[in-house]
Amino acid sequence: MELGMIGLGKMGGNMAERLRLAGHKVVGFDFSADAVKKLNDAGSVGVSSLEDLVKNLQAPRAIWIMVPAGDPVDETIAKLKPFMQKGDIFIDGGNSNYKDSQRRHEALKQEGFGFVDVGTSGGIWGITEGYSMMIGGDEDVVERLRPIFETLAPAADQGWGRVGPAGAGHFVKMVHNGIEYGMMQAYAEGFSIMKAKTPLALDLTQISEIWRYGSVVRSWLLDLTADALKKNPTLDGLEAFVPDSGEGRWTVFEAIDLNVSAPVITESLIRRLRSREDNNFTDRMLSTMRNEFGGHAVKKS
Structure with missing residues (x-):
């Protein structure tokens, strides 16, 4: 053809x-x-x-x-x-x-x-x-x-x-990408928790390989993650800036319009937005409020 x-x-x-x-x-x-x-x-x-x-x-x-x-x-x-x-x-x-x-x-x-x-x-x-x-x-x-x-x-x-x-194909792909946002966020958070447990000296590349076989969290996305960790285990040279191409936002909008609870997809989108904020104003507001009501220490640049 x-x-x-x-x-x-x-x-x-x-x-x-x-x-x-x-x-x-x-x-x-x-x-x-x-x-x-x-x-x-x-x-x-x-x-x-x-x-x-x-x-x-x-x-x-x-x-x-x-x-x-x-x-x-x-x-x-x-x-x-x-x-x-x-x-x-x-x-x-x-x-x-x-x-x-x-x-x-x-x-x-x-x-x-x-x-x-x-x-x-x-x-x-x-x-x-x-x-x-x-x-x-x-x-x-x-x-x-x-x-x-x-x-x-x-x-x-x-x-x-x-x-x-007509439209059903792109609607389903929109939801597909919303799910992808949530899966990526869950993997990223899990690996971050393991990286932070420094006394155990966990090898993230090794763990990603173990999970690829037999685990209930195995996936092609995990396969790609394992490959990325092999190439750059500490993610050197990468900025914590994550764009979004639109489908995640549209999925959240549809969930709201349909009165469907979608907290994981919604939060994963919010995390992407936050990754682009330099010297995050929201967190600085939280810090100053804690200082005002409880006298908690505030870090200054």
Whole structure:
């Protein structure tokens, strides 16, 4: 099957290569000339414009968009539409807000286009491990894309599926990433507690390896943590600055709207926000209040 790919960064480029190796024709576009050249050198077709991307695909076309959430997705779709025709499919494989995906699906369907939202997990490892794909959209449109999903997934019948109508794919991926926030926070806190128990001189790298096998807390995330500790056991040179890409916030907002208690995910998001605060004002306020009501000592810089 043929597929257009817009956005040839680490994840998009790896997805294109996995498809090529399975025999699919991939036509890719990126603003980075180096990324386009890399795609051409690998044996796929790299082009320098969206018009050329569409021209190199037979109708009905399917174009996978891997650009940042928000306006870039709308802008990309708007630029593509003049070159496309009814029956062509837009696939948003990024981390868009599910409400945007619902809006785009409705608008494009009225114009005769298909739209599928694919919440995609797998990162840079997907080229070898396969990608987990949570898909939202009309059943017939998703079915047309089955060969693509079966190739990108860990196995043809594993790691992917249509989870519901338009927006459902990105909604499920949003919750997936919220859970990921909580898991990462729990691992980080646990390893911090062990590091602080200096009299026991615990080897965190060794412990992470022990936990990887047979333990109820084993996971791929722990595998990656163990690899990171092998490379840098003391995390030298790293700043305690943790960004968030939006999905954790959206998960917390949805939990509030739905009256669902989600304290772990919420606190893990708050901890990420706090990691970015230099000379944290909240903690300084706590310190001065303790001093005022109890005369407790205050550390001054």
